[in-house]
Amino acid sequence: MDIIKEMHHDPFLQRAIEYWLDSANELGYQPLFCSWLSLNGHSVKYSIKSTVIEQGKDVVSVDANGKPYAYQLKGGDIDTKRWRSEVKPEIEAMIDLVIDHPDIDKRKKHVSYLVTNGEINDAVRLEITKYNESKWKKTPLKYLTRGDLLQAFQGMANGITPKDAVSYKQLMDLIFKDGHGTPNISSAYAFLKEIFKLDEPKRAKAEVKRLIAAGMLYATMIAGQYRNTGNYHSVVQVMVILITLIFHTVDKYKLEKKYWSECYKIIWEDLLTSAEKLENEISEKGFDPSQASPIMKSVFPFRVHATTSTIFALKLSQKLQGKDSWKTILDPEISQKYSGTIFAWGESAFIPVVFLALLLEEAGQTSSTTLIEDSISKIIEKNGRNAKEIDGLLSTYYNVEAAVEIYFNLALEPLEESFKCRSHLIKSLIEILVRLDQRSFLEKNWKEISHIRFESFTLEKMEDFYLWRAKRGENLTTYPRKQQSWAGLKKEAEEKNGKSLPDTIKKYPEFLPFFLSVFAHRANPDSLGYLHSKCK
Amino acid sequence: MIPDFPEANAQIMKMLNRHLKDQVRLKAPVFHMANITKAHEGDCLGNIDENEKHTVNKMERVESKFFIPNEEVETITTSDILKKLTEAAGSMASQMEIGIFKQMTKAVAETGNNLDNKPLTPDTLLDAMEKIPMSFEDDDISKPINNVLLVSEEGMKKLNEAESQSSPEEIAQRKEREQQIIKKKHQEHMDDLNSRKIVD
Secondary structure: OOOOOOOOOOHHHHHHHHHHHHHOOHHHHHHHHHHHHHHOOOEEEEEOOOOOOEOOEOEEEEOOOOOEEEEEEEOOOEOHHHHHHHHHHHHHHHHHOOOOOOOOOOOOOOEEEEEEOOOEOHHHHHHHHHHHHOOOOOOOEEEEOHHHHHHHHHHHOOOOOOOOHHHHHHHHHHHOOOOOOOOOHHHHHHHHHHHHOOOOOOOOHHHHHHHHHHHHHHHHHHHHHHHHOOOHHHHHHHHHHHHHHHHHHHHHHOOOHHHOHHHHHHHHHHHHHHHHHHHHHHHHHOOOHHHOOHHHHHHHHHHHHHHHHHHHHHHHHHHHOOOHHHHHHHOHHHHHHHOOOOOOOEHHHHHHHHHHHHHHHHOOOOHHHHHHHHHHHHHHHHHOOOOOOOOOOEOOOOOHHHHHHHHOOOOOOOOOOOOOOEEOOHHHHHHHHHHOOOHHHHHHHHHHHOOOEEEEEEEOOHHHHHOOOOOOEEEEEEOOOOEEEHHHHHHHHHOOOOOOOOHHHHHOHHHHHHHHHHOHHHOOHHHHHHHHHHHO | OOOOOHHHHHHHHHHHHHHHHHHHHHHOHHHHHOOOOOOOOOOEEEEEOOOOOEEEEEOOOOOOOOOOOHHHHOOOOHHHHHHHHHHHHHHHHHHHHHHHHHHHHHHHHHHOOOOOOOOOOHHHHHHHHHHOOOEEHHHOOOOEEOOOOOOOHHHHHHHHHHHHOOOHHHHHHHHHHHHHHHHHHHHHHHHHHHHOEEEO
16 A cells, blocks of 8 residues: 655644644544545445454455455554553454455455554564564564554645645644634634635546545544544534535535545544444433533533534434434433433524424424424514513524623623524424424414514525535525415425435435534524425 | 734724724614624525515625824824724714615605604604504503604704693693504504414
């Protein structure tokens, strides 16, 4: 495998990659390693996502000629003691046991690699050489160490680097952010969008693979600190941004799958794994208020909410993938853990509620309509004509990070917007109820609902759906009819089947819940209507 | 070059921007009475009214020049700068007020809610009250949400003069008429509320 390719040597980028690689463990660099294999023409067959390895193999791939490869990934230096007690037995299993995978010809001998982001000391190298000359002669062990990985990963960015010092600073700010917090979505999106060069009208298709690889490199570095602290919610958010940009690139340039789907699979698996780890953490430990310092008690509900929103997106995604694992949310013991974790800090807060409602509806539970009705009631209470507070609920353009800043008076700019008598989400919620034939609630509340203007955004181009903020488009205010025909409502609600959504996100609907948990302002009657139709 | 203090400069700029915004708010009171909505993206504003009429307006830029000529650079003081900023704010504010009055004039023309150039007196005020909708807090007749009267200083002076020159009977009659109007408006309010429903 040709690791060292011609590359533009960027010492600044090299230092940044070194910083990230030296602080990562094997699970931290594994997705990027798999992407690098894909970039080198390999098809990654499986990638173990935990510390339990299968038959000594963490990653298995097949090259363009059908030759199979097995890799065991390690973190840190390998000295003689570690080699003998931990690594060698696993290497022997990797070498001796055939790769058991339907796509791999068992008759073909696989090439075995030991990979580490540290160093292998001389004594261990000597021992490997001895074994390669003797018992491993037929299938000698190869290895990749820190220097090899650095060159490989730097090669992924080959020529695709931040355009100037300001962009480098932006990258550094993102990489060095406190791993306990959440990413600055707008900044991470802006940086990665620059890398994807989406403003250029044309794009050579073969170059796209490199762009995606470079995007993967930078996104992995940005997510590094969050991975190190086990902050999987934030890892998911970074991967959502990356996938969004990939889909945008695919739809804008009409790319065939061969240029991007391998890499997408790897990133998607990484996102899912991170979300599942978050779910497992909550399943085991629940939300323990003692995790929060007594001084920061008021922030805890926001932290809990952010976690729940990622997990509910995961459950809906699992449902859309046809996996039974979504049903764990129906288990009374599990669902009890999430009781009271969502509170109305803004309209974006209702999006995980919608996800839960769609899941409960699928399970035939009437509490699904109660969830939607309660959400509408809350919007009426906070944003309606009789609302006591001046400002009302923050619109879907404000995420939980912004809500925390506003709530604790930390925002750089004071909030000058009023949300009274307007809502970005209420129309979507109304149409869910209409599709569920819940007329009586709407009849009872139409007096108040009809005083709330329906706010929406009409995109100029379909693929602008993926943009964090679109330069062009119409901010539309719709005054509800005082007398609203039920038949008219039904017709409108039934028509919401994703016709305004770009092609790729419809081909991968399982990504949409995660997308909407980050890009909440894209939750509209059509996108939520599409999700609703996919759940049936 | 000699060192600067960029972080302090940034804080000072923030304060100056704050001053500019506060001045604009002060000098454009009508504009700021309207509910402020922020356009987070896009380049135009659209409206679909209750009759499904769709109108689209491009967003208009409000800007003003803030300029310090070379010859003033040496002698200009902080209060001079604040004065210039206040002037710039005034210019921006007047553009915003003109804009909103243009929209209001258009709306008045479309709805026919005008007083046919009658002079401003307590009676014509009551005529105006009869033409426009009124809301009630908690739908309670005793809690009308009063509309805002915009009148010039001169107009206000004349209004107060007319009121002070009114006889007690005239004042009582106007009071009675006001109560009748509120009662009528409350009925209209309740009728409007009760008309809002899901049909068929």
